[in-house]
Amino acid sequence: MKTSRRSVYGLLPVVAVLIVSVFAACGNSGSASGGSLQERITIEVTAPTSRNAVTEDTIMVTGIVSPRNSTVRINGDAVTVGADGGFQQEIALAFGANRIQIVGELEGARAVTRTINLSRNLVLTVNNPVNNVTVEAAAVLVEGTISDPLSRIHVAGTEVTVAEDGSFSVSLPLFYALTVINVTAEREGVSPITQLITVRRPNATVSIR
Structure with missing residues (x-):
């Protein structure tokens, strides 16, 4: 049976479309399986x-x-x-x-x-006495805490014991009608911290003029 040239030429566009479709499918399949997206952390x-x-x-x-x-x-x-x-x-x-x-x-x-x-930060807190307090007793209890218990605490120039929880306390005599208590904390690698607490005792035997 003979096929006319017109029939053969008529089939060529269809064959070309099929070939292109096959190649396109193969290319897409390779991209999907061969390429992987970079994971993001x-x-x-x-x-x-x-x-x-x-x-x-x-x-x-x-x-x-x-x-x-x-x-x-x-x-x-x-x-x-x-x-x-x-x-x-x-x-x-x-x-x-x-x-x-x-x-x-x-x-x-x-x-x-x-x-x-x-x-x-290194934090020094003086809980007692409060600043500018007036008392009648001949002594005052200085109490406070330091955030690092390895620090050294001086009250009026004298070193006091610091407990494991960072607390400290010491009784300080009041000889004058006006006493300024210097509380200082020192720790290696940190600048010293100082708090000044003023205590008044009007009935003191010694006064500063």
Whole structure:
């Protein structure tokens, strides 16, 4: 049976369309299976929630990383990542400014960094006596606390004992009608902190003119 040239030529556009469709399908299939999108690392810091100044010598850093098989480093040290992507690490704080860097890493993905800036302060509190108080007794009990119990406390130039919880107390005689009590806290690496408390004792035997 003979096929006319007109019939053959009429089939050519259909064959061409089929060939193009097959190649297009193969190309799309290769892109879907051969190419893979780069994974994206995310880190959510759940603590500390505040960036205000602190007085403690350590702070707990917690967070969640995704993907869960990422590696997390805090200030260069690797920390354990749980099955849910959670991590935590206690970080020592120096006095003054502290910078905490949290880095998430995963092979084939771009590393992600989160930075926490915190300041640790030395805080001296004198609870008793209150400033400008008037008393009748011949002595006054000086009481207070220091945020770091390793600090040295001087009351009127004399060093006093600091308890493990940072509290201190000492009885101070009042010889004058007007006494200014100097309470000073000293800690290595920190500038001394001083509080001046004025106490009046009108019935004192010695007065300052």
